[in-house]
Amino acid sequence: MINKDTPASKMTIGGNIYEAGNALEFKTGDWRSIKPIYLSEKCTQCGLCFPVCPEDAIPVNKEGKREDFNFDYCKGCGVCAKVCPFKAIEMVDEGE
Amino acid sequence: MAYNLKEVMANKPSRLTAGHRMCAGCGAPPVARMILRALKPEDHAVISNATGCMEVSTFMYPYTAWTDSFIHTAFENAASTCSGVEAAYKSMKRQGKLPQDQTTKFITFGGDGGTYDIGLQSLSGAMERGHDMVYVCYDNGAYMNTGIQRSSATPKFADTTTSPAGSVIPGKMQSRKDLTEVMASHHLPYVAQTIAYMNFKDLYEKAEKAIYTEGPCFLNVLSPCPRGWGYPTDMLMEINKLAVETCYWPLYEVENGKYKITYKPAKKLPIEEFLRPQKRFKHMFKPGNEWMLEEFQKEVDKRWEALLALEEMSNKE
């Protein structure tokens, strides 16, 4: 992987990147100060929170059901918790 | 096929990955991701992006959050850059230089700065030339990337860093440009205004129509910015809702000249509902500034009535 120590001779020309979607290697989870807790017992799988996550951190499986948050990327914005009509997402301080 | 959110989310891959560096709660990534989900999974896409928040935070060397081919060149020319890619596709396909079974779609993203303002000429040119592409404006109503300066998409009275609400001049003194109407005047096969609302049905369906309608198509998507608008990050979907329910941001489409309002609020909410949660309009709620609210309401009403009239007129036999 190219990083700030890579010599010019090993860098791609023009700043091109040939591995589409490699931003997955860049974790943004440490941006969080508050974090969502997924309360699966309250979740009705209504789907309202599925598309709202700016970070793509709400995995939806092949059965169309959501799973727990991907904390590698969740930035703790709280949009998901706010749209949930069933209080199945609770925002808590990151340390908790 | 009727829109089914769960099926879309389960079966259509995300084409804008995590690991990008947009602000927490940014309205743009859910919009871009849902638009790209409207692509057939087997189709390849080339994304062209104007300089702006979205570009600098999704493709910071050496990381790209796009799973399709992507090009960014500058601020004002995302449309013309895309038109060059599309022209090469047409030419190379015709000459047999690309696999005959390859389908590539062309989608451009630009903010309101790159679209309403500095990129308007390039957009107008590309649309007029008829390239088979979709231009998507994610309109957050100011130059957010450079630190919240006013644009021609900024609503009247908004407090921005170049239209600060001062003791003499109370924020931006001009009403916003109606770019969707400007694009409709290009007589394109498909022009639509949309937002991420409810289960994203309106957004998805318009994106799908725009992508799979041959020729130049334009989508204008309101995309709130918690920093620039001054509301708590978790309020994104609430703000979207209020934009629609107050008729500040009407959802409609213009297909071959025929207007169709795709959502009409059962009861239009007063514009204060949309303005109040946003710090950029805070000064409008000070005693003595009621005239600003009235004026804003009048402008919203005028534009909504005009749209209703256009719908009626364009559908007359």
Add this chain to the structure above:
Amino acid sequence: MGIRERLSGNEAVATAMKQINPDVVAAFPITPSTEIPQYFSTFVSNGTVDTEFVAVESEHSAMSACIGAEAAGGRAMTATSANGLSYMWEMIYIASSLRLPIVMSLVNRAVSGPLNIHNDHSDAMGVRDSGWIMLFSENNQEAYDNLVMAHRIAENKDVLLPLMVCQDGFITSHSIENIELIEDDKVKEFVGKYNPEHYLLNAKEPIAIGPLDVQHYLFEHKYQQAEAMRNAKKVILEVAKDFEKMTGRKYSFFEEYKMEDAEIAVVCMNSTAGTTKTVVDDLRNKGVKAGMVKVRVFRPFPAEEIALVLGNLKAVAIMDKSDSLNAAGGALFEDVVSSMYVAKKQVPAVSYVYGIGGRDTTSKDIEEVYTNLQEIAKTGNIDNPYRYVGLRK
């Protein structure tokens, strides 16, 4: 053998473009290069080429569309002049930094203002540090030949830089001269197929082009461009050698005219070389050991080579058809004298600014330059190294 024709410089360029048959041409009209997209769109309309012609709404979009098309995996070409190039300026840098071998025909004209549509080199000089390979052409034949060689240079794996072929507006672009064209199939074979390693339209390998390149990376990316420009020198000579095999016409970094035993010389570019050659001939007849160097490859600049050729002169005048307005001398002058300084060649040198805004440069003007050079050669005195010729002071 080639095909004998009579063509203007613009016709010659359009003919080369037809033979190259690029995938995309995106251009916007501007005098004096307008005829190029005009002729070319006729080829498109008549199905003579496979090209997609994009009739853009501005030069900024012309270069943007060329960048898009080249990045897509196609060959893209354009033509412009003066303010058109100025309007492209932002994209000129982006084209080279994205390492896209776009080829452009630049028909040199004065950059405004005030508005003037005639020839000088202020447009080209404005982009001399932009990372484009810049070839200059004395006449229609050279404009044509340079364009035929262009893609082989630009697309070379060790280069991958955009390239512009310059010729003088009106003076060569609009005057009809004899020309020897190369047969279509020979050009096609010489130029070859474009096979980029990575490109946007390769659905099997989606790529991302044009990142935000922060302080950890931009320096190295610029160094790569500089390396590519250094590599271009070798490639330019290799391509010239192959071109000579095909046509018998010889090209190098610059043309030396009667330089073997020259004591004084003029360095210039483009059509002025034609006038200068006749003056050199006259002077030679009078026993004056005069010579001339016509720079063909301005970027990359052949610093060592030019210092070697000029190093033993008694005096040299470097002629710039644009003023750098830097209170020190023209752009070509600065490149030439710094090349000589680095090579430890101390030759008395003067900068002559001439021909601005299409001012005719006659053989009398050039004679004046040589007369002054003879004086400098004799005395070694240069009271003013920053001079003008053909100007009403």
